Amino acid sequence: xxxxxxxxxxxxxxxxxxxxxxxxxxxxxxxxxxxxxxxxxxxxxxxxxxxxxxxxxxxxxxxxxxxxxxxxxxxxxxxxxxxxxxxxxxxxxxxxxxxxxxxxxxxxxxxxxxxxxxxxxxxxxxxxxxxxxxxxxxxxxxxxxxxxxxxxxxxxxxxxxxxxxxxxxxxxxxxxxxxxxxxxxxxxxxxxxxxxxxxxxxxxxxxxxxxxxxxxxxxxxxx
Numbered sequence: 001x002x003x004x005x006x007x008x009x010x011x012x013x014x015x016x017x018x019x020x021x022x023x024x025x026x027x028x029x030x031x032x033x034x035x036x037x038x039x040x041x042x043x044x045x046x047x048x049x050x051x052x053x054x055x056x057x058x059x060x061x062x063x064x065x066x067x068x069x070x071x072x073x074x075x076x077x078x079x080x081x082x083x084x085x086x087x088x089x090x091x092x093x094x095x096x097x098x099x100x101x102x103x104x105x106x107x108x109x110x111x112x113x114x115x116x117x118x119x120x121x122x123x124x125x126x127x128x129x130x131x132x133x134x135x136x137x138x139x140x141x142x143x144x145x146x147x148x149x150x151x152x153x154x155x156x157x158x159x160x161x162x163x164x165x166x167x168x169x170x171x172x173x174x175x176x177x178x179x180x181x182x183x184x185x186x187x188x189x190x191x192x193x194x195x196x197x198x199x200x201x202x203x204x205x206x207x208x209x210x211x212x213x214x215x216x217x218x219x220x221x222x223x
Contacts, residue, residue: 132201136191
């Protein structure tokens with residue numbers, strides 16, 4: 001046992017298998033080394049090994065960083081491209097929405113104008129219908145009054161002073177009746193046709209009003 005803290009703490013003799021030789025002549029001679037130098041040499045070698053390992057690890061980390069940077073750059077480029085595509089798509093959608101809104105406005109204006117025009121036509125149609133109805137009623141009254149006039153004229157003819165005057169008056173009335181009979185059938189057919197047309201006009205007006213009311217209800221639900 002060697003006392004490193006006593007008189008021998010400075011130098012020790014190592015076994016031959018641990019001795020270092022500068023040449024063959026010193027091979028059989030014991031080598032005296034400094035223990036502190038050996039300790040620090042071992043420490044230095046250990047530190048150098050650690051440094052080498054750290055250098056290797058550092059190189060690996062640098063490679064990983066470079067790879068990561070490349071991947072990050074590629075990902076950023078891909079992300080930028082995706083963002084650009086999304087912006088283009090968004091711009092296209094916004095333009096499409098704007099165009100659709102403009103088209104909706106045009107359609108809405110056209111629908112409003114068409115509705116007003118349709119209502120105006122219905123109003124004119126109703127006015128024409130009422131006017132025709134009044135005219136037909138007036139014609140019916142005229143025909144009725146004419147018949148009454150002829151009938152009363154015949155009754156009053158008995159008051160004429162002479163038979164000749166009475167006969168002349170009756171002949172005149174008969175001629176008037178004959179003329180009336182000639183046009184009566186045509187007038188009755190025209191009157192009947194007008195009545196049928198009035199009924200058809202009333203039906204069309206009712207249908208048109210139903211359509212207008214449905215459109216109004218639809219517009220209320222939409223807006």
